[in-house]
Amino acid sequence: MKKIIALISCMFGLxxxxxxxxxxxxxxxEKTYTIGTDVTFxxxxxxxxxxKYVGIDMELIRSIAKEEGFKVDIKPIGxxxxxxxxxxxxxxxxxxxxxxxxxxxxxFDFSTPYYKSGIVMAVAPKSDVKSLKDLKGKRVAVxxxxxxxxxxxxxxxxxxxxxVTFDDSDNVYNxxxxxxSAACFDDSAVLNYGVKTGLGLKVVTKPTDTGSYGFAVxxxxxxxxxxxxxxxxxxxxxxxxxxxxIKKYTGESATxxxxxxxxxxxxxxxTFIGLIKQNKxxxxxxxxxxxxxxxVSIICATIFGVLVGLLGVLPSKVxxxxxxxxxxxxxxxxxxxxxxxxxxxxxxxxxxxxxxFIAGIITLTLNEGAYTAAFVxxxxxxxxxxxxxxxxxxxxxxxxxxxxxxxxxxxxxxxxSFINQFIITLKDTxxxxxxGILELTQTGKIIIARNLEGFKIWTIIAxxxxxxxxxxTLLSKWVERRIND
Amino acid sequence: xxxxxxxxxxxxxxxxxxxxxxxxxxxxxxxxVVVLIGPSGSGKSTLLRCLNRLEEPTSGKxxxxxxxxxxxxxxxxxARENIGMVFQHFNLFNNLTVGQNVELxxxxxxxxxxxxxxxxxxxxxxxxxxxxxxxxxxxxxxxxQKQRVAIARALAMNPDIMLFDEPTSALDPEMVGDVLTVMKxxxxxxxxxxxxxxxxxxxxxxxxxxxxMADGKVMEEGKPEEVFDNPQNERTKTFLExxxxx
Ligand SMILES: Nc1ncnc2c1ncn2[C@@H]1O[C@H](COP(=O)(O)OP(=O)(O)OP(=O)(O)O)[C@@H](O)[C@H]1O
Ligand SMILES: [Mg+2]
Numbered sequence: 001m002k003k004i005i006a007l008i009s010c011m012f013g014l015x016x017x018x019x020x021x022x023x024x025x026x027x028x029x030e031k032t033y034t035i036g037t038d039v040t041f042x043x044x045x046x047x048x049x050x051x052k053y054v055g056i057d058m059e060l061i062r063s064i065a066k067e068e069g070f071k072v073d074i075k076p077i078g079x080x081x082x083x084x085x086x087x088x089x090x091x092x093x094x095x096x097x098x099x100x101x102x103x104x105x106x107x108f109d110f111s112t113p114y115y116k117s118g119i120v121m122a123v124a125p126k127s128d129v130k131s132l133k134d135l136k137g138k139r140v141a142v143x144x145x146x147x148x149x150x151x152x153x154x155x156x157x158x159x160x161x162x163x164v165t166f167d168d169s170d171n172v173y174n175x176x177x178x179x180x181s182a183a184c185f186d187d188s189a190v191l192n193y194g195v196k197t198g199l200g201l202k203v204v205t206k207p208t209d210t211g212s213y214g215f216a217v218x219x220x221x222x223x224x225x226x227x228x229x230x231x232x233x234x235x236x237x238x239x240x241x242x243x244x245x246i247k248k249y250t251g252e253s254a255t256x257x258x259x260x261x262x263x264x265x266x267x268x269x270x271t272f273i274g275l276i277k278q279n280k281x282x283x284x285x286x287x288x289x290x291x292x293x294x295x296v297s298i299i300c301a302t303i304f305g306v307l308v309g310l311l312g313v314l315p316s317k318v319x320x321x322x323x324x325x326x327x328x329x330x331x332x333x334x335x336x337x338x339x340x341x342x343x344x345x346x347x348x349x350x351x352x353x354x355x356x357f358i359a360g361i362i363t364l365t366l367n368e369g370a371y372t373a374a375f376v377x378x379x380x381x382x383x384x385x386x387x388x389x390x391x392x393x394x395x396x397x398x399x400x401x402x403x404x405x406x407x408x409x410x411x412x413x414x415x416x417s418f419i420n421q422f423i424i425t426l427k428d429t430x431x432x433x434x435x436g437i438l439e440l441t442q443t444g445k446i447i448i449a450r451n452l453e454g455f456k457i458w459t460i461i462a463x464x465x466x467x468x469x470x471x472x473t474l475l476s477k478w479v480e481r482r483i484n485d
Numbered sequence: 486x487x488x489x490x491x492x493x494x495x496x497x498x499x500x501x502x503x504x505x506x507x508x509x510x511x512x513x514x515x516x517x518v519v520v521l522i523g524p525s526g527s528g529k530s531t532l533l534r535c536l537n538r539l540e541e542p543t544s545g546k547x548x549x550x551x552x553x554x555x556x557x558x559x560x561x562x563x564a565r566e567n568i569g570m571v572f573q574h575f576n577l578f579n580n581l582t583v584g585q586n587v588e589l590x591x592x593x594x595x596x597x598x599x600x601x602x603x604x605x606x607x608x609x610x611x612x613x614x615x616x617x618x619x620x621x622x623x624x625x626x627x628x629x630q631k632q633r634v635a636i637a638r639a640l641a642m643n644p645d646i647m648l649f650d651e652p653t654s655a656l657d658p659e660m661v662g663d664v665l666t667v668m669k670x671x672x673x674x675x676x677x678x679x680x681x682x683x684x685x686x687x688x689x690x691x692x693x694x695x696x697x698m699a700d701g702k703v704m705e706e707g708k709p710e711e712v713f714d715n716p717q718n719e720r721t722k723t724f725l726e727x728x729x730x731x
Contacts (some may be wrong), residue, residue, distance in 0.1 A: 389539055390576035390635075394590035394642055395566035404589060408580040 007180040014388060027072060032071040033092040033225055035061055036436075037083030039446050040169065043114075043193040043249035044097035044213075045076070047282075048445055057095045057247045061215070064232030070225075076446070077356075077436025080145065082404020084340070085436075088348035092222050094228075097187065098148045099211040102428050109221075111229045115246075118207025119151045120188040122176065123197065124203055132205070135161040138182035143168070148185035151209045170448060176201060194251065272348035275456055279447050286443030287464060293357070293429040293439055294472075297364035298422050304365050305421075312377040323373065332368035335431050339363040343435040360432040368425045375421070379414035380406060415483065419476040423469055430465075440464060489548075490646055490677045491536060496545035496555075498531055498701075505531050507701040513646075513679060518672045520688040520709075521681045523698035524724055529681045532698070533648050536679065537561075537568045550645060556611060565712070566594060569639030573651040575631040577623035583610065583634050584619040584671040587641045596642065609637040613667050629660025633667055640671075647671065649680040691711060697721045 005092045037057060039089050040046045045055040053076055059363045065072045075082070075091060079098075082485050087107055099117070106171050123129045129138070132155065142149035152163050164181060166172045170192075175181045177200055188207040195203055236242040276283065312323030330338070343359040354362075383406050391401035433442035444461040489689035498506040505528045513519050514680040521529045535547055538554050538561050547554040574617045576584050587606035591597040596607060610616055613633035623631060632652055639647060649668065653661045665687050672678060672691045682688065688695055689709045696706040697718070705718040716722045 002545070384576070384579075386572060386574055386576035387578060389636075390570075390572060390578070391590075392562075393537055393539065393565055393570040394639070395562050395564075395594055396590055397562050400593055403579065404593065405578050 007429050009458065030069060030071050032073055033065075034073045034076055034090075036075045036085050036091040036094045036128060038082065039076050040080070041097045041190060041440075042197075042401060043189060043330060045095075047076070050381040056115065056249050057097060059248070060233070060236070060242075061095050061229075063236055063241060063245070064229055065127060067232045068228040070228060075282050075356075075436055076438075081436050082435065085219055088119060088344040089118055089218060089221070089351060090344060090347050091224055093215060093217045095215045097190070097213055098216060100214040101147075101211070104216070107219055108216040108220050109226055110216050111226060112233060113214050114187070114242075115213040116235055117187045117189050117213060118210035120191050120203050120207050121183050121185055121205040122191050122201040122203050123183045124176055124179065125200065127182065127202075130204055132159045135159050135182060137161070139164055139180065141172045141181035141184040143172050143186070146186065147209070147211060148187065152185045168445075168448075169338050170454065173199060177328040188467075205435030206273055240426075258396070261265050272460060274457055275453060276376050276460060279457075282443050282447060283440075283460070283464070286438060286440040287422050287468070289438055290426070290429050290440040291468065293360055293364070293437070294422075294468075295434065297361050297368060297429070298338045299426050300361060300365040301368035301421075301425060302418070304369035306376055307378070308369065308373035309376025310402075312373065313380045313402075323377070327370045327373050327377075330366045331374065333367070335363065335367050335428055335432060336448050338367055339432060339435050356432075356435050356437050359435055360429070363432065364425060366429060368421060368428065371424070372418070372421055375408075375414055375417040379410040379417070383409045412484065415480050419473065419480065422472055422476055426472060427465070427468060429461075489513070489540060489681065490517070490550055492546075493536075494546045495533075496535060497543045497549060498528070498540060499543045504542075504673055505701050506535070509698075509701075509703060511696070511703065513677060515677055516675045516691045517681065518676075518678045519680065519694050519696060519699060520692040521696050522683070522685075522688065522724070522728075523704075525672070527698045528701045533570075533650050533679060533681055534646060536646075537565050537570060539682055540568075544554050566590075566596075566642050567645050569642060569644035569647040571635050571647065571649045571652050572630070572641055573654050575623075575628070575635045575655075577626075577631055577634055577638070579623055581623075583621050583623065583626070584618070586623065586639045590638070591641050594642075602641070605641055606637070608649060609640055610634070612670075613637050614663065627660060628656045629663045629690040632656065632664045634658075636667055636671075642692050646677045646679070649678065649682070651681050651683070653682065653684060659729070666728075683728065685713065697724065699724070 016357075037053070043055050045053060048054050053074055058074065061072055061074075070305070070424040077085065079096050082091065082094045082096055082099075084095045097117075097441035098104070100113060104110070113422070116456045120298075121132070129135065137160060140152055140156070141164050142152045144165050144167055149163070149165065156163055161182070164175065166175065169186075172184050172186070176184045182202075188203075191201070191203050195201055215226075217226050233242070236245075287370070308323050308326050311319045314320060339360065342362050343354060343356060347353055387405050387409065389400055391405045392398070395406070429439055432439060433445065436442070440461055444457050448457045488510055491511065493509055493511040496506055496509040496511070496599070497504070502643070509532060511532065521532070523529050531540055535542050536549060536554065538547075542555045545555065545580070549564060550567060553559055554561070554564055563729070570675060577583075580587065581589065584603070584606050587609060588602040592602045593606065597659055607616065607619060612617055613636060615633055618626065618630065618634070623634070626634065635650075652668070653664050656664065661684070665684065668678070668687070669691055680687075680692075692709050694706060695709050695712040697704050697712060698718075699720045705712060705716065705721045712721065713725065716725060
């Protein structure tokens with residue numbers, strides 16, 4: 001038993017060390033800013049086949065940083081998460097093809113616009129829909145929170161169509177391709193790029209409802225960063241680098257080479273093996289992150305849960321009340337809400353950042369720990385009360401009776417629940433994709449956003465989870481046998 | 486009575502609205518064996534459990550060996566070292582072997598070294614006729630064997646007083662004799678004992694005094710032959726008729 005505890009503490013220490021070590025070093029001379037962005041919004045931001053983030057926005061921010069002498073730490077956490085993290089001060093800025101609107105101006109300060117875009121309509125290649133008039137009585141697909149969606153909703157009554165909303169671009173495009181929806185609306189740059197690189201849709205209208213993209217910081221904050229961005233952008237425009245970047249991602253050569261890459265990926269990528277090969281390093285990193293999250297949270301949640309559970313069987317009413325309350329709160333809160341509360345909510349109140357990984361660990365520790373505490377309490381309660389009475393009647397104090405008589409019996413009752421909780425913890429790490437941790441699920445989302453192979457990628461991800469769970473279960477059973485002997 | 490081991494005055498115990506003990510006066514002298522009888526629910530177990538504060542008295546005084554057990558300032562763990570208790574359902578520690586059951590308290594509480602405890606355990610197990618069960622797990626024993634281990638476990642702390650709560654009620658009839666024999670030997674050696682039991686034969690043979698309880702009160706007490714052969718209280722009469730007719 002002592003050996004197991006020692007081993008666990010060593011692993012814990014190791015993981016904490018690794019995690020601290022991973023944090024970017026703050027350079028005294030060059031300041032590092034954390035910049036949030038979307039998972040996929042080509043050609044502005046997307047992961048290339050090496051899983052490196054590229055696109056107009058990425059090149060702009062990196063070039064400006066170079067020009068102005070600062071460093072950026074790019075966090076591709078998704079548009080919604082990025083915007084929320086910015087308002088809670090978790091990150092310093094957002095560049096994600098964000099249209100400047102009055103509503104957004106209330107919360108953010110925007111840079112001078114760096115790109116002009118408009119809304120266009122795309123349809124399936126064989127569709128006879130040519131203009132807005134043809135949409136009467138039909139269905140149109142849009143993506144939540146985009147200016148395409150706002151535009152579609154503003155004209156749907158006039159043209160007599162209905163809208164259906166999806167969370168991801170690939171779902172929008174698929175709905176149009178398979179004919180469920182007649183058309184979709186999106187930014188012209190995005191759709192034009194998609195069409196040219198083999199998305200399998202055609203654009204049939206001219207850009208309307210034009211808007212400008214801007215880089216955003218929290219209102220009234222990070223003035224220095226904003227000034228640097230604006231001056232850097234000006235320099236890039238003056239020295240021609242800006243035009244080069246735009247051309248690189250929208251010009252013929254760029255799109256045709258990307259189309260070739262897509263076609264090549266298509267030819268080998270329709271097989272499972274091909275998909276795994278193409279995304280090997282991304283998937284491996286996702287697996288490693290998931291395992292890291294799982295191991296650290298299992299350890300923390302177990303320690304926290306056992307402590308709270310033991311608190312719940314003390315003879316003191318205050319201790320038992322505290323335990324019950326902690327269990328009630330953290331078992332009652334949905335994991336998703338807890339994660340967002342810790343990552344976005346708490347920092348916007350206290351003003352101090354919490355790294356996503358740490359926020360994830362705290363979330364899982366509190367939630368899984370509450371469940372652990374409940375079954376630790378239950379396991380102890382399941383031991384015949386006569387055992388405690390017999391121990392106490394011999395003169396053994398409460399603590400010693402617990403340790404020598406009650407806990408050894410309670411732990412045996414709890415072991416199956418522990419194993420079960422470990423597996424649940426592993427599965428629950430997937431929810432942390434919401435705060436942008438690049439674990440297995442988030443990795444899957446990103447890959448799919450790029451190659452639209454939803455079925456195959458999710459199958460691969462699901463199989464990987466099953467394999468990890470099998471290993472975890474076997475490991476737990478082995479420990480269980482050792483304890484029971 | 487001189488040399489009082491147990492001195493209970495006006496002891497009351499309520500469980501919520503349920504007044505279980507309604508003012509008990511109860512005394513036991515050194516070397517005395519007292520048998521408590523009475524109908525089910527009359528409060529016999531509750532009285533016994535107040536003697537080592539497994540139950541907190543609502544009011545009244547419980548003094549054991551000069552220690553005020555009912556005072557919350559008293560170190561109850563220390564007091565309990567001196568008061569052995571044997572339960573109806575044995576309550577052997579299921580995670581420990583028979584030997585470890587007996588050795589746990591004396592070693593943990595620093596009364597004996599591990600080695601002394603092992604010798605004492607073997608010695609005690611042989612007096613209750615279970616030398617060969619030292620390494621057995623409790624689950625593998627019969628009820629009678631378990632109860633004898635439980636007695637050995639209580640004796641290992643070398644207590645001055647032993648409390649028995651229906652020690653033979655959960656046993657098959659053929660096991661009862663072995664346990665009673667152990668208890669009789671203990672009584673002969675001069676142990677101060679308070680025994681709740683329905684074994685009237687045991688009471689007649691061993692008890693110095695029989696106390697009859699009903700409705701949370703002591704109704705009658707006296708020498709066994711007085712109480713059994715010539716009960717004064719109506720409740721005692723009806724109770725004894727029922728028990729003896731069974
Ligand atoms: N922990 C408890 N909580 C509430 N009520 C209790 C508790 N323990 C005992 N009682 C009640 O106290 C009363 C007396 O119980 P007690 O066990 O002392 O009786 P007894 O004389 O030992 O009976 P038996 O011969 O059945 O063992 C009963 O009405 C019982 O329901
Ligand atoms: Mg009883």
